[in-house]
Amino acid sequence: MLITAGYAITARTNVFVQAWDFVWDYPGMLLATAGTALLILVVATSIRRARRRLRYESWHLLHLYGYLGVGLAIPHMLWTGADFTASAGATFYWWALWAVTAACVLWFRVAVPLLRSARHGLRVVAVAPDGRDGISVRVAGRDVHRLRARAGQFFIWRFLDGPGWTRGHPFSLAADPAGDELVISARRIGDGTDRLAELRPGTRVMVEGPYGHMTGERRSGSRLLMLGAGAGVAPLVALLESEPYAPGEAILVTRDHSAAHGLRRAEIDRLAMSRGLVHYTLHGRRADAGTTWVPASHAEWDGARLLQRIAGDLSLYDVYLCGPLPWMQSIRRDLRTAGVPAERIHSEAFAV
Known part of the structure; x- marks a missing residue:
């Protein structure tokens, strides 16, 4: 904009006339303008308020236009930039x-996802309900x-199950991936997650990753305090x-609308029985004020004291968080x- 204004002042013309002249008469500028519009679209639809109004599938498709926007801007720089045309x-x-x-980018x-998926021959082996509105998928x-x-x-x-398979969806592993099987568990909140329930055994699977840093490698304490909300429990x-x-050295606190909505309940109960996991539940509508990570019925509780009451000496713990960002x-x-040091708090934002 400043360059356009400078040219307009030098030519003693209207800034809008000068901008029009740039777009239509300079090589590659029309493409660059279209590319800029696409990049603005990507930014605008990524603002949290706008993002909430879009289905994940729609947002993902719009986000891919960022690649096209960058590509359209390149010719202008190389065709008319003085640093390039002179050398x-x-x-x-x-x-x-x-x-x-x-x-x-292409590789x-x-x-890489195509080659890796073909090499490992990933396929769906089972699909099962998980809680009231959740779905669990096993891939081997x-x-x-x-x-x-x-x-x-x-x-x-x-999941290569028909039209729309090209849209990728981020799902965390819901079970220890130590063997030759991967498990995901998701709450049905849109077209992409609803589609999981329709998968059939034998459906081919493509994956990108693994991604994320919320792993046991970051652990430095002797005990574990896990706090998860919704699908973030997985x-x-x-x-x-x-x-x-x-x-008794691992505590899991789960937050859901109700007990029926909880994911991985059978696995949590098994861990409690076989490994001594301590499990606390916080069910109900989220509080709007006070301690907002607890149910509204307990919003007057002091959050820091509640955590100390749950875990005791927090200096012994690594804390893992997974759920909605707020x-x-x-x-x-x-x-x-x-008093928990920042380096002892490990998190992964869960948003689909």
Whole structure:
């Protein structure tokens, strides 16, 4: 905008006339303008308020236009930029740099997932309900352990079950991936998650990943305090299955609308029986004021004291959080107030 204003002042013309002249008469500017509009669209639809109004599938499709926007902006820079037009070496260098970048995107976002999925032969082996509105999917294949997935991480999943399979969905692992099977568990909140319930055994699966840093490798304390809300409970259960701890040294606090909505309840009960997991539930409508990570019926409780009451000496614990971002922010504030160091708080935002 400043360049346009400067040219308009020099030419003693209206800034809008000058902008029109740039777009229509300069090489590549029309493409660059379209690219800029696409990038603005991606930013605008990623603002939290706008994001909430969009289905994940719609947001994901719009987000992909960011690649097109960048691609459309490149020719203008290389065709009219003085640094490029005056030097064949500079032009070659930047064309080569952009070509390598495009090749990396195609390799890591397209080729690697295709090759990896084909090598491991991932397929759906079972689909089952998980709570009132949840669904659990088990996926198996060849040498799945070579994916090097760790409990607490997630993949971008694509199920080759018909039209729309190209849309990827981020789902965390809901069980310890130590064997040749991967398990996900999700709440049915949209077209993508509803579609999980319609999967059939034998459906081929493509994955990108694993991604995420909420793993046991970040643990430094002797005990575990896990706090999960909704579908955020799933990766915490995977961590509890994979991490070592003595009976009574791991605490899981789950937050749902009701007990019937809880995911991975059978696995949680099994961990309580076999490994001595301590499980507390906080069910009910979320509080709008006060301690907002607890149910509204307990909003007057002091969050920091409640955490100390649940766990005792918090200095012994690593704390893992997974759930909606505002919910985690509320807990994180109370954990810091209770004296838990920031490096002992590990989290993964759960938003689909």
